Amino acid sequence: MAEAQKQMQVSDEIAIDIRQMNKWFGTFHVLRDINMTVNRGERIVICGPSGSGKSTLIRCINRLEEHQSGHIVVDGTELTSDLKNIDKVRSEVGMVFQHFNLFPHLTILENLTLAPIWVRKTPKREAEETAMYFLEKVKIPEQALKYPGQLSGGQQQRVAIARSLCMKPRIMLFDEPTSALDPEMIKEVLDTMIELAEDGMTMICVTHEMGFRPGGGEPGDLHGSGPDRRTERAERVLLEPAVRPDQAVPQPDPRPLTCAARHLHACRFSGPVPLQPRSTCPARPIAFWWSRPKS
Amino acid sequence: MLAHPFVVKALSGTIPFRLVPIGSDQFGGFLLAIVIGITAIAASLPLGILLALGRRSDMFLVKTLSVGFIEFIRGVPLITLLFTASLLLAYFLPPGTNFDLILRVIILAALFSAAYIAEVVRGGLAALPRGQYEAADALGLDYWQAQRLIIMPQALKISIPGIVSTFIGLFKDTTLVSFVGLLDPLRGVTQIVRADINWKGIYWEPYIFVGVIFFLICFGMSRYSMYLERKLKTDHR
Numbered sequence: 001m002a003e004a005q006k007q008m009q010v011s012d013e014i015a016i017d018i019r020q021m022n023k024w025f026g027t028f029h030v031l032r033d034i035n036m037t038v039n040r041g042e043r044i045v046i047c048g049p050s051g052s053g054k055s056t057l058i059r060c061i062n063r064l065e066e067h068q069s070g071h072i073v074v075d076g077t078e079l080t081s082d083l084k085n086i087d088k089v090r091s092e093v094g095m096v097f098q099h100f101n102l103f104p105h106l107t108i109l110e111n112l113t114l115a116p117i118w119v120r121k122t123p124k125r126e127a128e129e130t131a132m133y134f135l136e137k138v139k140i141p142e143q144a145l146k147y148p149g150q151l152s153g154g155q156q157q158r159v160a161i162a163r164s165l166c167m168k169p170r171i172m173l174f175d176e177p178t179s180a181l182d183p184e185m186i187k188e189v190l191d192t193m194i195e196l197a198e199d200g201m202t203m204i205c206v207t208h209e210m211g212f213r214p215g216g217g218e219p220g221d222l223h224g225s226g227p228d229r230r231t232e233r234a235e236r237v238l239l240e241p242a243v244r245p246d247q248a249v250p251q252p253d254p255r256p257l258t259c260a261a262r263h264l265h266a267c268r269f270s271g272p273v274p275l276q277p278r279s280t281c282p283a284r285p286i287a288f289w290w291s292r293p294k295s
Numbered sequence: 296m297l298a299h300p301f302v303v304k305a306l307s308g309t310i311p312f313r314l315v316p317i318g319s320d321q322f323g324g325f326l327l328a329i330v331i332g333i334t335a336i337a338a339s340l341p342l343g344i345l346l347a348l349g350r351r352s353d354m355f356l357v358k359t360l361s362v363g364f365i366e367f368i369r370g371v372p373l374i375t376l377l378f379t380a381s382l383l384l385a386y387f388l389p390p391g392t393n394f395d396l397i398l399r400v401i402i403l404a405a406l407f408s409a410a411y412i413a414e415v416v417r418g419g420l421a422a423l424p425r426g427q428y429e430a431a432d433a434l435g436l437d438y439w440q441a442q443r444l445i446i447m448p449q450a451l452k453i454s455i456p457g458i459v460s461t462f463i464g465l466f467k468d469t470t471l472v473s474f475v476g477l478l479d480p481l482r483g484v485t486q487i488v489r490a491d492i493n494w495k496g497i498y499w500e501p502y503i504f505v506g507v508i509f510f511l512i513c514f515g516m517s518r519y520s521m522y523l524e525r526k527l528k529t530d531h532r
Binding site: 093118 | 426
């Protein structure tokens, strides 16, 4: 446990810094004045109803979507129209998609080694060793020579996670990673994600599942501030989708607002991850359900 | 093409045949159809791919030029282009440049089918899920890497039937070169049939023969495309 605690340290180093960011789709103002800081080692779940801009927000972080005003600094590199910077950020930030987006014309192994070989200029043999290491980590090394079309959805999503990890990213973004999967497969993907969280990866996970909530146990469980508690909470947030309407309403953090979507300023939640009844959720387009203790 | 003295010299240097340089006017038959067909096919595929990419480009100038070229070529009959070939090419090249007739025809046939290939490939590009572009981007691949490694292998695979149709069309269109005075297979046949009284009554026979050869070649291409499609299929269970 002590070792786990050490690994789970959330550092003060800032991984992602978003300031006054605005984004429009045509005339539709989808993200308004977003302010958000993510420290290294932090794991954040972004929830919200469809169309609230969750996906757009994390897609802005690796510039799959362009923001129109404000600043996004990822790992010390500001995202501007400078292509060099964009490619640099993209190679440091892994992304997992809802529909996996594996390359169907390449084998699993080729999917995993492609980016390291062409972007990182890693020798082929070394890239393959890394790929096999991560395939073992997601527990499907025996599928290496198959094509994505031959795998189940859950296996494909694990391959997609491994593909991102092969670039040795410092930050991982998950865009509704379990939305296209059935419950059986959701569990295997979540197990992989939890393992990753335990290794101290900075992660942002988007989901539209408003019922996601932390621990099924005592509320006291949720208030723990030790690093191990955080893992536990992250694990539970991911694992146990359920709604407890009788729980406390989230309290805004006294610190500056971290997130806003559309015209509503959402809150940064501290301490226990708030539990919300489904019916009250739509009022709050984006909620950051996060795993950092009160400082 | 073969008539070029340099080619003849190079060939006779390696192969001990007595190759005599001949002019375009003496070059004919199926060899002509095949030379025009193969060179135009080989040249039009890369050109068509570039045009398709150009048409989807964000850069205004590249896009405008690609669209303009594609729409112009597709809107004009091949014969018109063949007749005006010398005039058109003269506009783009320094004065005094004189092109061999066959080379001229090959360039035009290649440009002509490139415009069609571009549209077929564009269809393939449009059929790819957006996620493939995004995944390539998210991994940090640059534009050309993404095109070469991710997008084109898939888009071309989707477009194989259309591309091969265009090639078959191009190959059959090589018979049109008789209009600019080249001896394509059909024209050769016509000359022979007219010159000899013995063909009277069965003049259809050589035409059928030419047709059969064209059919065999085109059918071969079509079978090859089906074989390619089967071979490149990776979603089998």
